[in-house]
Amino acid sequence: MKKRNIKTKYIAYLVILIVACVAGSRIPGFFTVTNILNVTRQASTIAICALAMTLVLIIQGIDLGTGGVMAFCAMVSGFMMLNGMNVFFSMFVGVAVGLVIGVINGLLISRINIPPFIATYVTGQITLGLALVVGKGSSISGMPDLYVAIGNQLFLNIPINTWIMIVLLVITTIILKYTRMGKHIYALGGNESVVKAEGINSGMIKIFAFSLCGLYSAIAGILLSAQMATVHPTQGASYQLDAVAASLVGGVSMLGGEGAAWMSVVGALIIGFLRNALDMLAIDPFYQNLFIGAAIIFVVGVSVFNKNKEMEKAKVF
Template sequence: MTIQKEPTRTGTIMVQRSRSAGRVLIQSGTIVALILLILFFFAMRPDTFLSFVNIRNILYQISILAIIAGAQTIVMVVGDFDLSVGATSSLAGAVTSVMLLGENSMPIAILAGLAVGLLVGLVNGVLIAYLHLSAFIATLATMTSVIGLAYIVTGGTTVFGMPPEFNELGQGKFLNVPLPVYFAVAISVLIWALLRFTTLGRRLHAIGGNEEVARLSGVNVRWARLLAFTMAGFISAIGGILLAARLGSAAAEQGGDNTLFSVAAVFLGMTVIRSGAANLGGTMIGVAIIGVMSNGLNILGVNAYVQQVVTGIIIILAVVLSGLKTKER
């Protein structure tokens, strides 16, 4: 009997170790992927990739995406997603730019752009939380309408010629680091603190974990969901205004790519923690992966269309890994 039990026990231990290794791989796969990307591009371009100038360029490139992805994280914490964040950022940047060209003061123009983001987020929240539309349908419809409004605002052209003090917000530097990087860090810290330490943050996580349990626990689910989408719209507007300042121009769809990139970043980040839930820290790792990949491929001279294919594959892998984490829960 002892001879028969020993192989069974050994086999069980091996299976358990295999499962543990699988969990560790899923748990740390995103971080490992980031490290491997950095090592690969460094090996390919050791004289360029990890230079101060290039690291600064990466941070500069991902700063707007980090803000938009932060907005997306808030919505995905409650179990939804927002397809309109990129369009909202474009409209906010366009409204701000057009108002500046109309000789309005910079504070008034920026407030108008922020108000646009707030309004779009509020509309999304009402449609989803109170009229019970699916997040996909509601934000897809909002995205389409907002893009149309952006074309109306810009007249279908690229708007440029904003005052230098506005462009300074996106092009200026402090301690040789671009200002948008500081904005991205500050906004990310605020979102992290909101989700981790506030009552609202705990309620948002509770809704994302189990909406019915959260409701039975006394959480006003509709109000919390409304706030999540409203905050996402407002934060997206900040990103759009900074993007217009960085480019020195505004166009109807110049922030459109950030929608899919933000979703990909959040899905990548969901694999970082054991619960498999959306989290700001993980999202920033996802943003870093996208930024490093894009920058590295550019340095290697890879065609932009190939980069789109690679990005699509990353999104698929992110969703698959996120699904595995959800099953693990």
């Protein structure tokens, strides 16, 4: 199965590469440094959300509350800044709030046995609602220059956003590859009963994965509003689907147990470039939703199909 999966994945990458080349040759300015930097900046936010999604997808979960967390945590830090608090402290609190929401998700899923997509959907709505409350129903702006600079400045010619994304990529990779928790995350996604039989606390793994997911989403939301110099209550809405799509297109399995951090980043770059190419080709932005929705169904469909075929083969007679 692994072999076939890799093959389909490579085909997907190849198709995307061809599309990118065609787009690049047809669109003037697509392959310029400014444009590529611009895309990486935008893709960084998607990539951070996708990294968050990776963690929970591996344990057969999903986070449908990314949008709400992104808005609410940014709203909290923005609100604190407007009230004269230190920029970094405000950002720290915002990120901490994301962590708390993640822990709550983890508890709802592991202790109360609510299916992940419902638990995160509801907490997502709650955070969205709370973002509206903090922002009194609209967006807030006027944050300090330092904050805006974090979202827009370059460091060593690369946007700070992208640096943060790279740091998170490295951290996530280390967690997944070099810690016991990471190994247990994969094991849990592969076979929960084995994990339990080994005496590993599977609830703890779920709480860990979902809290990290909340934390990352919060970082993504705060960076996004730093970039825009404003916090809008629905700013995270489009990232919800992008994050799921990026992970799945990059090769993380919806069925759990397979995937790596870098895959989500690759997926995010693909989606970032796709959106950018469609923008530059002046294609109606509405087509983007359509493409991304179809891509998700297609990618999951292929992996489910492969899995079913594999199970058919495993039968004795």
